[in-house]
Amino acid sequence: MARYTGPKVRISRKFGEPVMGPSKALSKKAYPPGQHGKGRKSKKSEYGQQLIEKQKVKYTYGILERQFARFFHLASVKEGRTGDNLLKLCEGRLDNTVYRLGIAPTRRAARQLVTHCHITVDGTVLNVPSLILKPGQIVGVREKSKALVAIADSLKARNAKRYNWLEWDATEMVGKFISYPERDQIPENFNEQAIVELYNK
Numbered sequence: 001m002a003r004y005t006g007p008k009v010r011i012s013r014k015f016g017e018p019v020m021g022p023s024k025a026l027s028k029k030a031y032p033p034g035q036h037g038k039g040r041k042s043k044k045s046e047y048g049q050q051l052i053e054k055q056k057v058k059y060t061y062g063i064l065e066r067q068f069a070r071f072f073h074l075a076s077v078k079e080g081r082t083g084d085n086l087l088k089l090c091e092g093r094l095d096n097t098v099y100r101l102g103i104a105p106t107r108r109a110a111r112q113l114v115t116h117c118h119i120t121v122d123g124t125v126l127n128v129p130s131l132i133l134k135p136g137q138i139v140g141v142r143e144k145s146k147a148l149v150a151i152a153d154s155l156k157a158r159n160a161k162r163y164n165w166l167e168w169d170a171t172e173m174v175g176k177f178i179s180y181p182e183r184d185q186i187p188e189n190f191n192e193q194a195i196v197e198l199y200n201k
Helices: 008-015 046-061 065-077 082-091 094-100 107-115 149-157 192-199
Strands: 119-121 138-141 166-169 174-177
Touching: 046 065, 046 082, 046 192, 065 082, 065 192, 082 094, 082 192, 094 107, 094 119, 094 138, 107 149
Parallel strands: none
Antiparallel strands: 119 138, 138 174, 166 174
16 A cells, blocks of 8 residues: 655645644754755745645645545535535544544554454454545444553544544544535645645636
8 A cells, every 4th residue: 555655744845734744843843855945935826825735735635636636526526516526535544533532543553453453333354554444434443442542542632633524432432424524524724626726727
């Protein structure tokens, strides 16, 4: 399974946001990576701004180009706004849902839990992070994996942060994907309309 394996903090600093997970470097180095203080910053073109928004979503959810293009196609043929549909599909990914439920501290960690067969969907162990969940499906921690320290620490740290489109049973360590979230429920700072305009050129 293809995934981004390059520097994480550099990407976050590029966008000025923790797109690859929390990092102290963003507060210590509040400027983009590379050579600093030389020359002037070039003004981004309209295309450049649209490309940045697309890259931000790709890096945030850990999606590579071909899969992102497939997601956009699926979003464009569904009813409703294409940009909203695109983010709903990204939020419906299994690895993202594991992260939102608090089972993993980051999306990259959630992807690892899924690929290492620690996660179940409707009682069946699955190792496909890109699986798009359907409303009503149950995501849980495999019985043998419930004692993992990494999972326990993550759940403890994020105990208070829950999302309206998910239900969580701390006793059984299972969550329910109730529905796809609405755009105003997704906390990340995305300009999905710019992505739509980019693909429609």
